[in-house]
Amino acid sequence: MNEAICLLARSVGVDAQGFLNVQDFLTCKRSAGPSCLVLDIRLRGSSGLALQDLLKSEHDPIPVIFVTGHADIPMSVRAMKAGAIDFLTKPFRDQDLLDAIAISLERDAARLIQERQDNDVHVRFEAMVEREREVMAAAAAGKLSKQIADELGISEVTVRVYRSSAMRKMRANSFAELVLLAHRLGIVVKDDRNSLN
Secondary structure (H helix, E strand, O other): OHHHHHHHHHHOOOOOOOOOOHHHHHHOOOOOOOOOEEEEOEEOOEEHHHHHHHHHHOOOOOOEEEEEOOOOHHHHHHHHHOOOOEEEEOOOOHHHHHHHHHHHHHHHHHHHHHHHHHHHHHHHHHOOOHHHHHHHHHHHOOOOHHHHHHHHOOOHHHHHHHHHHHHHHHOOOOHHHHHHHHHHHOOOOOOHHHOOO
16 A cells, blocks of 8 residues: 555656655655655554644644545544544545645645745844834834834934834835734734723
């Protein structure tokens, strides 16, 4: 079954590698590109569900597709609740597995793109001076230039200079985009004085 699945994936141009036990998979060097794991419920010395739990506990985002000849409803529900892409019962149609692999690789590719974008945003934020970060956070929280100037002990003109510099360094084309980036970074501080109860 292991070799058959690898051959099937390779037949459509997907680079596939088979593993006969959990340890071999865990110690292998994985590709930096999109990937997924086709996983049997029953494994030598372990279970596919236990491996899925381990990957989840280690924050390993690899998409998982389960295949099994011994399925029951609670097992499939548990796998899907834990984030499995699909749960196929043997014998399954080759096309069903290929479709699940294609969906998994698309999702993982999208995740990798998002991670790279998030990393780029963090790198740009870290390249700013502390005052630019403070002004960006305060402005994104909805504070006016006068409020920010009073809090930071600088002039409104200086606030506008820092805000403009923050927009340039964060590559924000508008103030609204700067606010979105600040929220993405999680740096917007709620001002309780302006909140309604």
